[in-house]
Amino acid sequence: METKLNQKEWLDFINRLQERERQKISSSGLSNWTLFAALAGLGYWILPEIPSIQKNITITILGYVFFHNLTISLFDIFNNLYRNKKILRYRFPKTELDKKGNLPLVLHEIGMLSIATLVNAYFIYFFLMKGMYIYIIYFGLYLFRYSYNLFWAIIALAYNYIKNNIDLSDIQDKAETTSNKKKSKFIANLLRIVLSTRIKLIVTFFALFYIWNHYTIEKETLKLALDGLALSLITILIQFLLMIFIKRLKIAWLENLEKEVILNNLTPAQIIQKLRLGYFNTSNIDIDNYF
Secondary structure, eight states: OOOSOOHHHHHHHHHHHHHHHHHHHHHTTOOHHHHHHHHHHHHHHHGGGHHHHHHTHHHHHHHHHHHHHHHHHHHHHHHHHHOHHHHHHHHSOOSHHHHHHHHHHHHHHHHHHHHHHHHHHHHHHHHHHTTOTHHHHHHHHHHHHHHHHHHHHHHHHHHHHTOTTSOHHHHHHHHHHHHHHTTOHHHHHHHHHHTOHHHHHHHHHHHHHHHHHHOOOOHHHHHHHHHHHHHHHHHHHHHHHHHHHHHHHHHHHHHHHHHHHHHHTOOHHHHHHHHHHTGGGOTTOOHHHHO
16 A cells, blocks of 8 residues: 555654644543542532431432433433434444443443433332322433433443444344334334433423422522532543543554554554554544543
């Protein structure tokens, strides 16, 4: 394969790629120290409240699940409008570097989805026992959303990391084709309605309006609910820390390639091949691709 660059010029190019990746992290406004400082600030908020939280754990968990649901819905709107393809590529990594980099995020996602599924299911039971049926719709919609995503996240994990020779995206395409052949449009439309972000947001704001008009919220209750917000923010910040760690994998890969070029005297054609199969095919490992 012909190329106009010699080995030294390729080494310079690899160095520029490393600098570009570092600049991406810096320009995003994220750094390990920034996130650790934010986590420390939230911890400083939460720690003195632990005795109150223990006595009123239900209110704090309710605050956590509400703010978590709201945050996820806002991200869903953005993802549905602009990042459908990127999220799909995150689900089905192709290269080994992608799979290695995405694994911590996938495991974190499964953990968060499991917690969200459990707490939303708990509050369905909680309000059902109290006869407050209006809230069951709200938690039911989010329960379905989380359980649906949890199912596919676990399936994707199994096929991507356990049975690497099977492409789940092909299975999904076949399932959709079979579904169309069976003319199950009713189920597809029902799923679209239940998983609709707009529907969830409308129900969320309706529930808030109902609470505002029917209940008097005391200062202590509001404080406990805001503790739930702090817990929700902590989970998001941990997620960002994982993404920075994953982003640095690309830099480490480029550094290893640089050493390999020098130690093994790789030709320009070999360098291009490695970049094509590795770095240029790892578009999943980006801070802006996950959400």
